[in-house]
Amino acid sequence: MTATTNITTKPLTGRVAVVTGASSGIGEACAEHLAQLGARVAVLARRADRLDELVARIGKNGGTAVAIAVDVTDAAAAHAAAGRVAAELGGADLLFNNAGVMLPAPIEELAVDQWQHQIDLNITGLMNVIGAFIPQLVTAAGESGVADLINTSSIAAQNIFPNFAVYAATKAYVTHLSRHLRVELGAKHVRVSAIEPGIVATELQSHVTDEGALQWLAGSRETTEWLTAQDLAETVGFIAALPPRANIQQLTIMPTGQPS
Template structure:
């Protein structure tokens, strides 16, 4: 695990991380807080968020936990208002909440299709809609704000039985490119982070036996959540004139 190093790289930044209760979201929240950002933690599992917030506070950071289902637009908007009142105007958003449920399309797992679309696309858009006004305000006032969308290598590479998941992540990457064109002139940097196979709870949700066997076979070469978190922190720490539009992060041993 990457050791947390306390510094002030992001001092004064007000960050929001969705899907913060585990995996990439949890690791990113810790890294942001360790570098001086105030971090609002969003996810459905209140107990996990409270534990994480307490851990961050114990190490000298500042965190605020909010149990939020990002598929509920009204709840997300209410959370955005509460965070602004509690911390101030958000200038760093890590849109990370998502789910991966690969299965052969012939199985017609429409419940899984819908769940991935609801969380990976609709949930992401709910968060964008709730926080972009604050990011634009922050960009105008501070000269820089960041919207980081966590996509996947599956957005562009082909993986058997990943059709719906891959399509949702292709949406995330393409959306990010368009949002950058809209928001860049307003001092809001937009980045799509595309990890390869990474240790996280996503794999625990997979029901397809073939995919389970494949991921088990590459378990030892997978990225760690902390690797992705470090990249997100680096992206947000660059000078305001620099925008990493799209970053692909692969395990060294993963061929595709």
């Protein structure tokens, strides 16, 4: 009876999950939720102090987690992180690629530094992490029959939001890349999924400096109940806990009151 209950309530027991952008928001909530579902979790982000607090909290709640402070825009650092995951946890079979930044502004402002920051983190950082961990995912899938690569995209990959052009373009990259990788990796039992959330209440909005975008976000929050990080965490957990034969290619999750 105990074993059956454990399988039912902790469907990710025995799995090793890597979560990037884990020091706050969606990544933090997801790391805690995956640990609750039974996975051992490696949490990756730049802020070591926040990661240490997260690991302590997961441990207090009966889970297992390892903190790895890393800037994912540094390819060598991402590969070193993968080496630690292999050495300390035996290799990953679930990667939630979540690190990202949103810096909207009118294109005519020529906010070149912000353009580059979004490209570096949302695209280059994503690729660095994929490059570092894909060998582990393929190996794990070959051994157990399933592994997961889950990438955080955005509803902005589909819809038009004025002044969000560069951010939206980086997220369109994430969605389209995910579709292609699913074709490449599905035959090797690595499931690839892209999650496209609408507005989620996280630190992401605090990075915005454009006054027009800030006003739009404030107006949206007054009229719409935004998604929470926990909503996304439960979505990731649901995707990862599906039977190996089932792969959600793309999932759009929106606040009920957000029209587009």
